[in-house]
Structure formats: structure tokens, C-alpha cells
Amino acid sequence: MSRPERLIDNNGRRVDGRRPDELRPIKMEIGVLDKSDGSAYVEFGGTKVIAAVFGPREAHPRHLALPDRAILNCRYHMTSFSVEERKPLGMTRREIELSKVIREALETVTFLEEFPRAAIDVYVEVIQADGGTRTAGLTAASLALADAGMPMADLIAAVAVGKVDGQLVLDLCDLEDKYGEADMPVAMAPRFNSIIMLQLNGRMSVEEFKKGLALAQKGISEIYHLQREALKKKFSELAPKEA
Amino acid sequence: MPIYFTEHEIVVPGQLLSDNGKRSGEGTYAYAGKIYAARIGFASIRGNKVVVTPFKTAYKPAPGDWVVGIVSDVKPNGFEIDLGRHLKGVIRMPDREEVMSMGLNVGDVVYVRIKESGLSGVAIDKRSRIRRIESGILIQIHPAKVPRLIGRRGSMINMIKRITGCDIIVGKNGLIVINGPSPEAEFAAVKAIKMIEEEAHTSGLTERIEKLLRGLIGEG
Numbered sequence: 001m002s003r004p005e006r007l008i009d010n011n012g013r014r015v016d017g018r019r020p021d022e023l024r025p026i027k028m029e030i031g032v033l034d035k036s037d038g039s040a041y042v043e044f045g046g047t048k049v050i051a052a053v054f055g056p057r058e059a060h061p062r063h064l065a066l067p068d069r070a071i072l073n074c075r076y077h078m079t080s081f082s083v084e085e086r087k088p089l090g091m092t093r094r095e096i097e098l099s100k101v102i103r104e105a106l107e108t109v110t111f112l113e114e115f116p117r118a119a120i121d122v123y124v125e126v127i128q129a130d131g132g133t134r135t136a137g138l139t140a141a142s143l144a145l146a147d148a149g150m151p152m153a154d155l156i157a158a159v160a161v162g163k164v165d166g167q168l169v170l171d172l173c174d175l176e177d178k179y180g181e182a183d184m185p186v187a188m189a190p191r192f193n194s195i196i197m198l199q200l201n202g203r204m205s206v207e208e209f210k211k212g213l214a215l216a217q218k219g220i221s222e223i224y225h226l227q228r229e230a231l232k233k234k235f236s237e238l239a240p241k242e243a
Numbered sequence: 244m245p246i247y248f249t250e251h252e253i254v255v256p257g258q259l260l261s262d263n264g265k266r267s268g269e270g271t272y273a274y275a276g277k278i279y280a281a282r283i284g285f286a287s288i289r290g291n292k293v294v295v296t297p298f299k300t301a302y303k304p305a306p307g308d309w310v311v312g313i314v315s316d317v318k319p320n321g322f323e324i325d326l327g328r329h330l331k332g333v334i335r336m337p338d339r340e341e342v343m344s345m346g347l348n349v350g351d352v353v354y355v356r357i358k359e360s361g362l363s364g365v366a367i368d369k370r371s372r373i374r375r376i377e378s379g380i381l382i383q384i385h386p387a388k389v390p391r392l393i394g395r396r397g398s399m400i401n402m403i404k405r406i407t408g409c410d411i412i413v414g415k416n417g418l419i420v421i422n423g424p425s426p427e428a429e430f431a432a433v434k435a436i437k438m439i440e441e442e443a444h445t446s447g448l449t450e451r452i453e454k455l456l457r458g459l460i461g462e463g
Contacts, residue, residue, distance in 0.1 A: 037299070056301045058329040067362055109256075111272070111281060115301065116362060118329040146256050149299030149387065151281040153272065154257030191257040191279065231255045231283055235298055 003179045007164040015176065016045070020169045023159070023219055028139075028230035030147050036123075038148025040230075042140035045173060046130030051140035053148040056118035070115040074103035076137055078126040098134050099124075105138055105158075105187050105197040111151040120150065131174040132160045135185050138197070139223060146231055155231075156196060157223040158187035161212040163204060168212050170219045184209075186216040190224040193217075250287055254280040254295055261293050268292030298444070301328060302386035302416040304360040311376070311414030314351045322347055324355065324367060326416045327383060332357065332365040334373065345373070352376040352420060354412050376412065379422035380429050384440040386417040391443040392436060399439065399449060406456040407432045431459035 004015055014020065024045030033039035036052035043049075059065035076098040080087050091099075102124060110120070122144065124137040135158035142156035162172040164180035177183050182202030188195050204212060245262045248254060258280040264273035270282045271293055280286060284297035304310070304326070312324035312332055319339050324332040332355070336342045347353065353375055358368035367373070384392065392413060393400050404411055409423035409432045419436060423429035435452050442448055 056329050114303065115329070117364070118301075146283050147299075149282055149284075149297050149301070151270070151272075152256040153274070153279070153281070155255065189257070191259075192274075228255050228258075232253050235253050235283060 004175065007176055007179060008167055008169075014164070014169060014173075016173055018171075020167055021215060021218065023171045023222060024173065026223065026226055028143065028226055030143055030230055030234035036144075036148075038144045038146070038150070040140045040143035040147060042136050042143065044130075044132055044136045044171065046128060047132050047136045048127040049133060049136045049140045050125045050127060051137065051144040052123045052125075053120065053141075053144040053150065054123075055120035055148070056115035057121070059117065059119035065117045065119065068116055069112040070118040070120050072103055072107050072110065072112060072120050072122065074099050074106065074122045074124065074141070076102050076124045076126075076134070078129055078133070082126045082129045098137070101134065101197060101199070102138050102141060105156060106141055106145065108196050109142070109153045109156055109189055110145060111153070114151050120145075129174065131172045131177040132185070135159050135187065138187050139227065143227055143231065147234070154189035154191040155224065155227050156187050157190055157220045157227060158185065158197065159216055159219040159223060160185040161216045161219075163202065163208060163212075168208060168215055170215050182208075184212055184216070186213065186220065188217070188220050190220055246288075246293070248286040251285045253283070254286045255283050256280055258286075260286055260295075266291055266293050268294035270295030270297055297387055299385060300387045302326070302330065304330060304332070304357045304365050304416070306357055306359050308357045308415040309354065310357060310416040311352060311354055311381075311412060311418035311420055312416070314347050314349055314353060317342065317347065317349060324353060326365065326414075327386075327418055328416075330365060330416065332367045334367045334369060336369075347373075347375060352379075352381060354414065354420075376420050376422075379410075379412075379420040380433060382419050382421070382433055382436065384417050384419065384436060386415065388440045388443045389413060389415055389417060391448075392419075392439050394449065399452065402449065402453060403432055403435050403456065406453070406460055407435075428460065431456055434459065 027043035029041040032041045038053040040051050126133045138158040160172050162180045163182040164176045182204045184200045187197035247259050261278040264276040267273040267278045272281045280295050282297040284295040312326045315325040316323035321336045322334040356368040356371040358366045407428040412420040421432045
């Protein structure tokens with residue numbers, strides 16, 4: 001899509017009709033795949049992501065296994081049909097980087113020392129990309145880990161803030177990401193208010209950065225609430241109340 | 244001690260459970276003097292500890308656990324036992340003579356006790372009898388469901404054994420061997436065990452299992 005004339009209209013509405021501090025409609029589903037130990041499907045507007053967790057299982061190749069804890073492997077991948085122009089198969093430089101970023105974020109909350117010598121594999125597959133795939137992927141991956149029964153300190157909720165037409169906005173869509181002035185994905189473990197991942201692409205003043213972070217925190221607390229609801233809903237279905 | 248959950252509430256990782264960090268039990272962790280859930284499961288108080296009983300969890304070997312394993316390697320100084328998933332147990336033997344005298348071979352199914360589990364791997368107790376299982380149906384269930392299969396003081400498993408007449412060996416790691424008088428009895432036991440795995444958290448399960456088994460076996 002080409003650049004729209006303005007990213008924010010006279011009424012303060014964004015290209016998709018949202019207010020600056022509004023998240024896209026979010027959908028979360030837990031346990032969508034049968035063959036993995038844990039899985040989750042997350043939708044942030046047009047961004048659709050599936051995450052699957054396998055493990056703990058034997059670490060391969062064997063020499064990578066650690067004697068005191070599990071290793072966590074992560075693969076972030078975009079399907080060829082997730083973007084407007086077909087993405088060639090295989091891992092691009094960007095995907096390799098995001099795999100690492102997501103892995104390092106997940107490692108901070110997972111109690112890997114519970115499973116020495118094992119490996120935990122996390123697959124994040126982007127079905128459709130409309131901005132904010134790393135944050136949606138991280139949100140989904142932490143849900144999938146929780147679904148797999150992995151011991152964790154907290155869930156991870158993530159969202160991006162950015163600057164478009166000189167204004168701070170929450171949860172960028174693809175257009176805003178492409179043609180805006182800045183994009184800052186933030187991931188947090190909301191329970192302890194700790195930032196687990198923060199990247200910034202573009203320019204922001206210190207003041208804008210602080211405001212942006214506060215805006216991200218607001219979005220994250222909403223997402224965190226939805227995550228907990230989704231998990232509780234899935235498992236209460238599994239376990240009908242004692243009659 | 245202030246508690247922030249109701250008995251058998253479903254809790255998610257990171258949920259605050261209590262202010263008394265000293266009472267952190269299984270499935271929880273203490274941070275800055277408070278207890279949080281580490282897993283998704285039911286929160287409850289067991290003894291003086293706050294615990295979370297997980298819905299799903301990988302088997303973590305503990306000393307004293309009886310497990311079913313498959314011999315995966317015979318080495319000059321012992322055996323390697325596959326305990327399902329990523330876990331490998333080892334039986335260490337002083338010399339080759341001892342190894343040969345055990346009469347175990349790759350592929351044999353054994354019922355063994357765990358001596359210790361730590362940084363040096365999972366060691367198997369040699370003093371408790373290492374039992375080679377000659378025959379039976381080997382099935383695997385989720386290790387988190389094993390306590391439900393056994394039931395309170397063995398009520399569930401004993402009922403299955405009584406009705407089907409099968410000998411059932413349950414490993415804490417989720418591997419189970421069933422040995423019965425007839426294939427029908429064995430299949431009935433497998434069906435009951437699979438049903439327990441599926442419906443572990445529902446109430447009135449014991450009655451339903453009994454009904455299922457009576458239906459499959461008849462009144463015999």
C-alpha cells in the first residue's frame with residue numbers, strides 16, 4: 001500500500017479509525033495445536049500469529065545441552081503468504097535477529113534450571129503480518145509456554161508504541177510502522193513491572209520516550225489482563241466445577 | 244498468613260498467592276517475601292505450604308520414585324535407561340561381569356527406583372530390585388495425571404486391577420505396563436487409563452470408570 005496523505009486525521013483518528021492510545025481488537029486462543037505440548041494463537045487486528053512449544057525434550061545436537069539448565073530454542077518465522085509480496089522461504093537476517101530477541105526475552109521469565117540437559121523449543125509462526133509481529137509473537141509465545149505447563153515467573157505482554165505525524169500512538173499497524181517517524185516495541189513482565197525487551201527504530205525526544213513508555217505500559221496491562229483471562233478460560237473449560 | 248486465592252482456584256504464572264514467602268511449595272516461587280504461582284494449575288494449601296497442582300507438567304525425577312523405563316544402551320560399566328521424553332537414567336555397575344550377570348538387553352522394559360537426580364544426571368537405585376518386565380502392554384500417559392490414576396491411597400488403580408484382573412505397573416514418569424488374563428481385560432484397562440488421563444480434573448470419575456469397566460468386562 002502507498003503512503004496515505006495523513007496518518008492522523010483532523011479528528012485525531014488514525015488510518016484504521018483508532019484513537020492514538022487505542023489497541024487493535026485482540027483475540028487470544030490457547031491450545032490450538034494438538035501435537036505440540038503448548039500452543040497459542042494471537043491476533044492483534046490484522047497481525048495473526050501462532051506459537052507452539054515443544055519440550056522439555058532432548059537437546060540436539062547433544063553437545064549444546066547444559067548440565068545445569070535447559071536450553072531454549074526459538075524460531076520466529078513469517079510464512080510466505082504473511083506479507084503483500086511473497087516472502088521467500090527460509091530465514092532472513094531479520095527473522096534470525098527476532099528469533100534471538102524473542103528467545104532472550106522468554107529466557108528471563110522461564111525457570112530453565114528445572115530441566116537440566118533438556119531443550120525447550122518455541123516456534124513463532126506469523127500467519128499474517130500487519131505491524132507488531134514481534135510483540136504479538138512474544139505475547140503468543142509466553143501463552144504457549146504457560147499452556148505447556150512450563151514453570152515461569154510471569155507471562156510476557158508486549159506492544160509497540162510509535163510516533164506518527166508527530167504524535168505518540170499505541171500498537172502500530174503496518175502503515176504507521178512504515179511511514180511513521182518512530183517505532184518502539186516494548187515487552188514487559190507486568191507483575192514486577194520489569195521491561196524485558198525494548199527496541200527503538202527512528203527518533204524520539206527523551207520526553208517522548210518517557211511518554212511512549214508510559215503509553216506502552218498502559219497497553220501492556222490491558223494485554224496482560226486478556227492473557228490471564230484467556231488462560232483461565234481454557235483451563236476452566238477443561239475442569240468443570242466440582243458438582 | 245494473608246492468602247490471595249480461593250481453594251482450587253485456577254491460577255496463572257505470576258499470580259500473587261500469599262504474603263508469606265516461607266511457605267512457597269511445589270509449583271510456586273518466592274520473590275521479595277511473597278509467593279507467586281509458577282505454573283498454570285489449581286492453587287491450594289497442603290500442610291503449611293502453598294502449592295499449585297499443575298494441569299500439565301514434565302516429569303521431574305525425585306529420589307525414591309518408582310519409574311518404568313526402557314533399556315536404551317548397555318555399556319561396559321552399566322546401563323542407560325530411557326525414562327520417556329528427554330530423561331535418561333543410568334545404572335552404574337562396578338565391572339563388565341556384573342553388567343553381563345544382569346541379563347538386560349537393549350529394548351528391555353524395567354521397573355526401577357530413582358536413587359538421585361541432580362547435576363550429574365539421573366541415577367538408578369541398585370539396591371532396590373531392578374525388575375525386568377517380561378510381557379504386557381506398554382502405554383504412556385501425561386506424568387501430571389499419574390496421581391489421579393493412582394487415586395487416594397491407591398483407590399483408583401486398585402479398582403481397575405480388581406475389576407479387570409490385570410496386573411498394572413505404574414511408573415511415576417507416566418509409563419505404564421499392563422499385564423492381564425486376557426486381551427479384552429488388558430484393553431479395558433487401557434481404555435480406563437486413557438479416560439482418566441482425559442478427564443483427570445472432573446468429579447465423579449471413579450464411578451464413571453467403574454461403570455465403563457463393568458460394561459467392558461461384564462459382571463465377571
